Amino acid sequence: MNTYYAANLLIYAGVDIIACLSLNLVFGVSGIVNFSFIVFQAVGAYTTAVLSLPPDSTSGYDFQHYIGGFNLPFPIPWIGGALAGGLLAIPVGFVVLRKLRSDYQAIALLVMSVIANTVITNADKFLNGAAGLALVPQPLSTQVDPSTDAYYYLYVGITAVAVVIVLIVANRIVNSPYGRSLRAMRERELAATAIGKNPVAMKMTVFIVGGVIAGLSGAILVGFIALWAPSVWLYPETIILFAAVIVGGKGNNIGAILGALLVPVGFEEVTRFIPPIGPVGLIPALQWVAIGLLIIGFLWFRPDGVRPESRRVFEGGPAREVR
């Protein structure tokens, strides 16, 4: 029981860290307000699920209807999930990132998130509608029994490896000349364009990379909880991750990790111990209110977050105040 609780906590922490690193690349570093982040995670999770599930005509699985059902062994569904996140980013980016002003991008993505959920909920033959997919085979479950402690250790280990890989990739991007261009574009797009950077191409690239990482986070999550339904990827879930990146400090990976540990992990764990008082649903509702307050409070009092992005100054330049 305790091993399960600890493993559960660590795996959720890993998934949230990966999600926040992705959101930080897209939102914190590049300034794209991706209000449909959770859709990319969901696409990764659904893809992983249908790649690892057997066809829906198999006995034991025939209570649900879904497309595909390929019954593929472990690493392939995860890779598929990550790729699906990246593939989704291409058409979405094509619509949203080319011409629109930044605040229009935000509302278009928000609306997309709500609509995608509506469509999947209503299309019940596609991914089993509102009920969602259940009994998703867990990775390596044929080699190790998923109900044992050993399996939990294994899963925590795999998650940790994924976190490290994503962190290395994100760090490489943030510190590369490309990352520098992204920050320049975030600060002043016109100036970045004037020195020969193509903002649309840069945004598309980072949006696709962010989509791949988000898809991977969904793959890891669905592999552990073994089910996925529209109710777990409603648009407010994206707002929690935005709260995390804003609280942690947007624009730097350490801040994103800190935010992931403080908001989705820390905050939800603390409020879990509040006794259930008042009418049913009061505490969850107040949790959401607190998330809203957290965002507004931080944007007002400490817009750079707990760990602000370090200001990068060119050493050889004349000493003067930047901005």
Added chain:
Amino acid sequence: MDLYLEALGFGLVSMSVIAIAAVGFTMQFGITNMINLAYGEVMISSAYVAYYINRAGISIWIGMLAAAVFGAVFSFLLNRFVYAPFQAKGTSLIGMVIVSLAVSLMIANLLLPIVGYYSVSYENATGDLLHFGPIILTTNQIAIIGVALLLMLVIHGLLRYTRLGKAMRATAANPTLARNCGIPTRRVIDVVWLITGALCGMAGTVAAINSDSFAIANGASFLITVLAAAVLGGAGQPYGAMIGAVLIGVITELSAATWSPQYKEVVAFGILVLVMVLRPQGLLAKRGALAAAG
């Protein structure tokens, strides 16, 4: 053929509801430069105010006026205590969008413990059936169309023929210049939030009258339809929002009649995507989605 005419009848009602909401939303954006994502939640809160008054046995139309007052005061306070301070602090457009989304989340979840999860509906909200050939509408639906026409005329008169309307247009065009010409832009903006809030409150009530039942979750779908109409017409353009409402209203009702009513918002979203790809500045735009973020 009758199917299409019947859908057109519902389209008339739908476009009236959307027009009231979208004009309010687009005026907030055009004049105060604020994409207020909490608009749908203010609509649904106002609809609940009308619901409690209606449940006490009072006519729904009196309830609508109370909802208008509630929406006006609520929007005014929201701007005074949240949006305006952030704008004065120099928060970017993106920052303001995030703030308004956080506000929207808070309103919905503060409302939830008060009104509960279940769908509710107004009493005596339908009225008698009237037949106009194949088009069948209830008296209340006719009244909604009347209210919308009246409000659109009032807004038109306000913007075109009054000093206040002139001041609003000046503030929308260039707030600094307007202030330098002696227009009290702060007070103009306060009035804009009161007026648009009242529109928002009435829109919430008529939207709730027009649907059989409503719940908190409807806030998001209200917002999507309003955004689609406002963006289609050219954000910040009251007349554009009216045109957008007409198109979205008719198209969504036709799609509901011929395809499936579950996908009304999906169709609205499809129109939104098409507009964003083909004509991001909207149908009538002087300013629109194309300009660089300030």
